[in-house]
Amino acid sequence: MNIVVIREKLKEGLDIISRATGEGSQLPILKNILLEASKNKITLVATNLEIATTCSVMGKIIEDGKTTVPGNLFSGLIGALQSERINISLKNESLEIKSDNYKAKIQGTSTEEFPIIPRLKEKKEFIEMDQAVLKEALSQTVVAAQFSEIRPELNNIHLYFTVDSLVFAATDSFRLGEKKISDKEFKSNIENEFSCLLPLKTANELLRILNETGAVKIFKDENQILFETEQWECISRLGEGRFPEYKQIIPKTFISEAVVERSEFMNAVKLTSVLSSRVNEISLKPHDKAIEIVSGDESAGENDYLLAAKISGKMKPIGFNWKYLSDGLKALKGNEVYLGMSDENKAVLIKTPNEPSYFYILMPILKG
Structure with missing residues (x-):
């Protein structure tokens, strides 16, 4: 691998995926990020096995390749550099980083140990809206939730879709927040109603990386939900359990x-x-x-x-x-x-x- 990339663009990409690493995990490889250069695209990936975030970064690819490197170390180094352009190359699992007056080597780990990022079986049905609309809905509902070991079903935001609305709801049994997005604010080709549980951890991660501009598409299957923008995508397991019937309260x-x-x-x-x-x-x-x-x-x-x-x-x-x-x-x-x-x-x-x-x-x- 041999690439040249604008430092600020690389830093933005690392900021997007950094929190998805498994820093507290017993598996050392989850503390790494995957860096791949192929098909005229530079891709950054991080996962903790519950959430996986992928981000594309613009740059010049001289030679294809891929490796994994410690996320905190790599992000910290790129963040501290002052040069506009950075050259990154891979030699024998060692990642060499060069700028105008600086060079470093970071020991990488083979991508064979990195988890396979899950994919949806198909992406035919979707919901699309402005990122700002989704961000507001999440921010207004996560505020009513807290993590609970006793009632794990409450560790989620409940999503309920009909042809004319998408309703977000969260509760910790002491308070409840509900946000209704009308069909004037989204478009969809989904014909049937559905409901699912979005884990709070995923919701908080989305709040961190969603922008005030641009669109986001939402896809799902039986077990996973995918949020996709032009720059990044975040895939997550769906929450388990039965959300409380809250309408009567x-x-x-x-x-x-x-x-x-x-x-x-x-x-x-x-x-x-x-x-x-x-x-x-x-x-x-x-x-x-x-x-x-x-x-x-x-x-x-x-x-x-x-x-x-x-x-x-x-x-x-x-x-x-x-x-x-x-x-x-x-x-x-x-x-x-x-x-x-x-x-x-x-x-x-x-x-x-x-x-x-x-x-x-x-x-x-x-x-x-």
Whole structure:
């Protein structure tokens, strides 16, 4: 192998695939990345056996070849170089790196030890959308999830496809986020409904590498899901288990409703959380045209913030885990926040007013 590549382009490619390596794995080869030059294309590959990310990099190929090298070492070296162009060649499994005034050798490992990257049986049916649309849907739902050893089915985002929508949902049993993408924002040739589970690890990896521009295509089969752009592709196992039937917990009627300014609400939660109790509780108490946000700890002190609000119905005092409340407020996009409350011990619906595509449901801290 002998190639010449622009350092910045190579660095971008390495940044895309780097987190997919199996750094914590007992298999040393998973800590390596595969570097291949063939068919007028330079390809970088990393995998941890659950996710595999492949990225193409532009460059001049003088001689075809392939090897694997330690991912952290290679990425760190390329990141530290200052030269615009880099020459990389392979001699007896030793990767030689040369620039204007620098050269290095990294001991590689035969590609025979590197796992075979899985492929879908076929790629006929697809969903295509802007990367920014997918990124927003993932960011608004992962916020409601946490890794659970007790309930592994919750370590996923639930995807439900119909001909006119794609719905993302995630929950940790204390809160739930649902994002609905309408068919105006994607195109697809899939005729039948389906649902699947996207692992949280994969979702977080996608959030890291998705751009604000360009399109992404989604393909799947019985066991795997593939995300593909012009520059990279990420293939992952699908999650296992049965996602909870969550529709019945979505509040339909409310005894009180409130609308507040989002940025001030976020700041009030952040400010009052400083003196919250060990269970991270803050309380919302109704006032005339305002909500009082209160927190306190016997050993530290107490504080409160009076937040202007439009309140209808009979609002009762209600307590939340401030971290969970803050996560939901950050996931919203508008200037105002709507709170729909049924009872002090029942889930609260949080969303942007007049925006039906996303909502966040939060369970209060139970009383009594």
